[in-house]
Amino acid sequence: MGGSFPIDRRRMQAMAGSHEGQVVVVTGAGKGIGRAIAER
Numbered sequence: 001m002g003g004s005f006p007i008d009r010r011r012m013q014a015m016a017g018s019h020e021g022q023v024v025v026v027t028g029a030g031k032g033i034g035r036a037i038a039e040r
Contacts, residue, residue: 008032
């Protein structure tokens with residue numbers, strides 16, 4: 001869990017109030033990290 005992606009960080013802060021939002025953000029961040037690693 002790192003703040004490498006400022007966009008994900010903003011989403012986390014924006015959806016911090018919604019539990020469902022947090023789950024979506026975490027899943028999205030995981031996919032984004034996977035993509036970044038795959039592209040590298």
